Amino acid sequence: MEYLALIYVDDNxxxxxxxxxxxxxxxxxxxxxxAFRSAGVYIDGRxxxxxxxxxxLRVREGKTALTDGPFAETKEHLGGFYLxxxxxxxxxxxxxxxxxxxRYGTIEVRPVMSM
Amino acid sequence: MSAREAIERAxxxxxxxxxxxxxxxxxxxxxxxxxxxxxFLVALERFADGPLPANPAGWIFTAARNRAIDxxxxxxxxxxxxxxxxxxxxxxxxxxxxxxxxxxxxRLRLIFACCHPALAPDVRVxxxxxxxAGLSTEAIAAAFLVPVTTMAQxxxxxxxxxxxxxxxxxxxxxxxxxxxxxxxxxxxxLIFNEGYGTPARSAAPVDLCAEGLxxxxxLAKLLPDEPEVLGLHALLLLTDARREARTDADGDLVLLDxxxxxxWDRGAILHGLSVLTRALRADAxxxxxxxxxxxxxxxxAASIEETDWAAIVxxxxxxLAYDDSPVVALNRAVAVGMARGPGDGLAVIDALAQDxxxxxxxxxxxxxxxxxxxxxxxxxxxxxxxxxxxxxxxAGDRRFLEERLAAHRP
Numbered sequence: 001m002e003y004l005a006l007i008y009v010d011d012n013x014x015x016x017x018x019x020x021x022x023x024x025x026x027x028x029x030x031x032x033x034x035a036f037r038s039a040g041v042y043i044d045g046r047x048x049x050x051x052x053x054x055x056x057l058r059v060r061e062g063k064t065a066l067t068d069g070p071f072a073e074t075k076e077h078l079g080g081f082y083l084x085x086x087x088x089x090x091x092x093x094x095x096x097x098x099x100x101x102x103r104y105g106t107i108e109v110r111p112v113m114s115m
Numbered sequence: 116m117s118a119r120e121a122i123e124r125a126x127x128x129x130x131x132x133x134x135x136x137x138x139x140x141x142x143x144x145x146x147x148x149x150x151x152x153x154x155f156l157v158a159l160e161r162f163a164d165g166p167l168p169a170n171p172a173g174w175i176f177t178a179a180r181n182r183a184i185d186x187x188x189x190x191x192x193x194x195x196x197x198x199x200x201x202x203x204x205x206x207x208x209x210x211x212x213x214x215x216x217x218x219x220x221x222r223l224r225l226i227f228a229c230c231h232p233a234l235a236p237d238v239r240v241x242x243x244x245x246x247x248a249g250l251s252t253e254a255i256a257a258a259f260l261v262p263v264t265t266m267a268q269x270x271x272x273x274x275x276x277x278x279x280x281x282x283x284x285x286x287x288x289x290x291x292x293x294x295x296x297x298x299x300x301x302x303x304x305l306i307f308n309e310g311y312g313t314p315a316r317s318a319a320p321v322d323l324c325a326e327g328l329x330x331x332x333x334l335a336k337l338l339p340d341e342p343e344v345l346g347l348h349a350l351l352l353l354t355d356a357r358r359e360a361r362t363d364a365d366g367d368l369v370l371l372d373x374x375x376x377x378x379w380d381r382g383a384i385l386h387g388l389s390v391l392t393r394a395l396r397a398d399a400x401x402x403x404x405x406x407x408x409x410x411x412x413x414x415x416a417a418s419i420e421e422t423d424w425a426a427i428v429x430x431x432x433x434x435l436a437y438d439d440s441p442v443v444a445l446n447r448a449v450a451v452g453m454a455r456g457p458g459d460g461l462a463v464i465d466a467l468a469q470d471x472x473x474x475x476x477x478x479x480x481x482x483x484x485x486x487x488x489x490x491x492x493x494x495x496x497x498x499x500x501x502x503x504x505x506x507x508x509x510a511g512d513r514r515f516l517e518e519r520l521a522a523h524r525p
Binding site for chain 2 (some may be wrong): 049052053054055066068069087088089090093109111114
């Protein structure tokens with residue numbers, strides 16, 4: 001069985017931390033990633049860029065509508081994910097628009113942080 | 116003219132081209148702007164007392180690119196750093212003399228990045244004014260009545276998103292071009308309209324009409340085969356031609372029927388008409404061409420009476436297919452009133468008043484009042500003006516309607 005662990009954070013509480021506290025948390029992430037790896041459970045994990053860099057996409061009646069910012073509805077729930085490797089946002093949006101969920105839900109496209 | 120002004124003038128147009136080329140190479144609008152700004156400061160220092168360089172475009176480009184290279188060299192080592200240096204190395208200054216360059220102008224790519232639908236609509240306008248028109252953040256903030264810090268923050272956030280989410284600096288592919296072009300044309304139209312809606316007496320810090328017209332001219336040069344691009348260019352030329360006649364000596368608004376048509380700019384009208392003719396030849400109508408066609412009917416007519424109102428109704432009928440907004444429907448009703456008589460116009464307006472979106476629209480009641488007055492139904496006209504005044508939100512509109520009320524006591 002595979003499980004996806006989603007990390008929800010509040011930008012403000014992160015920003016309230018000092019530089020050294022943030023560094024300590026980064027260090028801790030590296031340590032737990034290593035621990036997951038040696039436990040044999042690790043498949044993949046990646047930090048995302050913040051919601052300010054998100055674009056939400058919906059396809060209705062064949063027309064694609066984009067909005068700046070993250071997905072904000074609470075009624076719908078996270079149903080799955082795809083990880084794409086694309087040259088730029090336009091390419092990512094093109095493929096995101098082909099996801100069936102785009103026609104009845106919303107696809108939030110968020111850049112993965114480059115490390 | 117001070118040395119600073121002379122330098123600013125010489126470099127302003129070229130700055131946008133340099134920003135465009137650097138932004139594309141770096142995928143980073145902010146870094147490109149910084150580099151060009153630094154180069155500009157160097158220019159101020161170097162050319163304050165002496166002659167300007169023979170080729171300001173080439174000078175600012177090279178100086179800005181060198182700044183960008185220096186800055187990247189100071190960054191931490193990494194693959195991305197080498198890629199960016201290589202990208203900067205590969206670009207050359209656009210030849211400012213060569214207007215018919217086959218190579219697409221980087222400014223076109225920059226417009227598409229600034230007006231990308233993944234950015235919020237209001238920030239597209241601000242980014243375009245900043246990056247392409249070269250307006251300062253302060254000037255943009257003042258033009259849109261928001262605090263400078265708010266505008267600065269919006270711009271910073273948008274530029275960060277362009278870089279982080281990798282919004283491309285590219286002209287969209289054929290299949291997507293029309294949709295994306297719509298977003299670009301909307302931005303240019305909004306910029307112009309924002310300026311046009313501002314009465315002349317409020318000392319606006321920037322002439323947004325001129326900026327909008329400049330951008331439309333640039334787009335028409337870069338995409339000369341797109342009928343809607345030409346349509347927008349024609350529309351702005353024809354609308355701007357009436358600007359002088361739109362306000363009286365006190366700076367108050369003068370409506371079309373009362374404008375002194377000798378104050379219309381004939382040169383701009385002829386230019387607009389010829390651009391529109393070129394657009395219509397492609398036989399691919401769109402909302403900007405249709406609005407330009409309506410503006411052209413007015414521009415060609417010597418007076419309200421001599422206007423071809425039947426033709427205008429025809430253009431509005433077609434415009435409604437693209438834009439069924441209340442404003443278009445109302446303008447069509449007014450045109451019907453002119454073409455077929457106030458009775459017919461009134462029938463159309465009364466039908467529109469059933470629409471919730473229009474029932475409280477002050478211009479509907481003001482137009483209705485005008486038609487009732489022409490029908491000699493003065494008491495009803497007065498009541499309609501009263502209603503119009505009640506729904507008017509802007510002080511200027513209310514003042515105008517109060518004058519009408521005073522002039523037309525039953």
